[in-house]
Amino acid sequence: MLTPLHELTPALAGQSLRVLIWDRDLVDMWCLDQSGQRQPYIGKGSHWHLHPEYELTMITRGDGVLSVGDHIGRFTAPDCLLLGAHVPHAWTSEGAMAGVSLQFRVDAASGLASLPEFDQLQPLWSRARHGLRWAGGTGERLREQLLAMETQPSLERLAQFIALIGTMRQSHAHDAHELSEGILFTEDIARGDDAMHEVLAHIMDHSSEEIRLGTVVRMSGLSQATFCRRFVRMTGKTMSAYVNAIRLQEVRRALLETDRSVTDIAISAGFTSLTNFYALFRRAVGCTPLAFRKARQSTTTSRITTSS
Numbered sequence: 001m002l003t004p005l006h007e008l009t010p011a012l013a014g015q016s017l018r019v020l021i022w023d024r025d026l027v028d029m030w031c032l033d034q035s036g037q038r039q040p041y042i043g044k045g046s047h048w049h050l051h052p053e054y055e056l057t058m059i060t061r062g063d064g065v066l067s068v069g070d071h072i073g074r075f076t077a078p079d080c081l082l083l084g085a086h087v088p089h090a091w092t093s094e095g096a097m098a099g100v101s102l103q104f105r106v107d108a109a110s111g112l113a114s115l116p117e118f119d120q121l122q123p124l125w126s127r128a129r130h131g132l133r134w135a136g137g138t139g140e141r142l143r144e145q146l147l148a149m150e151t152q153p154s155l156e157r158l159a160q161f162i163a164l165i166g167t168m169r170q171s172h173a174h175d176a177h178e179l180s181e182g183i184l185f186t187e188d189i190a191r192g193d194d195a196m197h198e199v200l201a202h203i204m205d206h207s208s209e210e211i212r213l214g215t216v217v218r219m220s221g222l223s224q225a226t227f228c229r230r231f232v233r234m235t236g237k238t239m240s241a242y243v244n245a246i247r248l249q250e251v252r253r254a255l256l257e258t259d260r261s262v263t264d265i266a267i268s269a270g271f272t273s274l275t276n277f278y279a280l281f282r283r284a285v286g287c288t289p290l291a292f293r294k295a296r297q298s299t300t301t302s303r304i305t306t307s308s
Contacts, residue, residue: 015154016112017161018053018103023061024096036153045101048090048200053103054128055083056164058146062097065249066090068131069180070236072245074253080139080146082168084128087180088234092204100146104161124168131179134168138175141167182236195220196230203239207246208270213239247271248284255293262289 015034022029026045030038048067059079066075067090068083075081075091077099083089085107091097106112106125134142145164149157168176199216216239217227228238235242247269254265263274266289271277278288285292 059099064093071179136175138171
């Protein structure tokens with residue numbers, strides 16, 4: 001994961017919405033023009049970034065690690081999320097991924113904010129600051145509505161957008177799950193902080209190795225005290241907690257997708273003390289690694305039996 005870059009998005013002539021589509025990764029993408037034709041677009045979705053637009057994203061293929069605010073978890077297609085304005089996020093795919101995103105603004109710079117009907121949506125925008133994952137019937141309806149935009153011209157997309165907003169507003173409370181516990185006030189983060197960008201890139205790339213505080217402090221060019229304050233401000237966690245969260249996600253993935261031993265998985269993820277690993281896992285997940293694996297396997301077996 002990378003540092004919260006401010007994503008600079010091109011202005012859209014004659015449009016108040018931006019629709020982004022990708023079928024391989026979050027770099028080589030397309031943006032729909034006014035007539036509904038795909039235009040090349042370079043994205044930053046795999047980097048720890050933010051932008052002033054709200055974003056409704058549907059992942060149609062792929063899986064990996066999702067970071068939203070202070071949340072680090074997994075995503076698996078199909079997955080549908082609403083992210084608020086200036087919410088830092090990143091999608092770290094573990095292979096090819098595909099999806100579609102709708103970006104829109106509801107601030108003073110957008111004509112949408114002037115619509116009196118939008119006053120009813122303040123509770124939704126407030127919850128979106130935590131990142132919302134849509135499940136159940138709401139997730140299915142949003143998936144259909146969002147995917148339909150891929151073939152629509154701008155005026156039809158605007159009508160579809162109103163329908164999407166109505167679906168989210170009328171959703172059942174249990175269909176929307178908040179991801180980030182805290183709200184990061186990222187508007188105040190210094191822009192173009194290349195040193196911290198390098199630090200977080202280094203941590204993500206080397207999370208399974210020993211990461212010394214002194215090494216990353218030197219990379220940042222800051223004093224240790226300033227570095228620690230800025231790191232918490234940018235990620236919502238101390239550096240050690242952040243590294244452990246990344247490692248625990250890899251452990252959970254390996255427990256579900258492989259039959260390797262718990263010890264092998266923990267060591268490969270970067271944990272050097274098994275005692276510390278077990279304590280961290282139980283605190284984060286609420287059970288032992290083996291109980292976690294067995295519970296998920298039992299759930300999968302039950303679903304297969306039911307469908308048969």
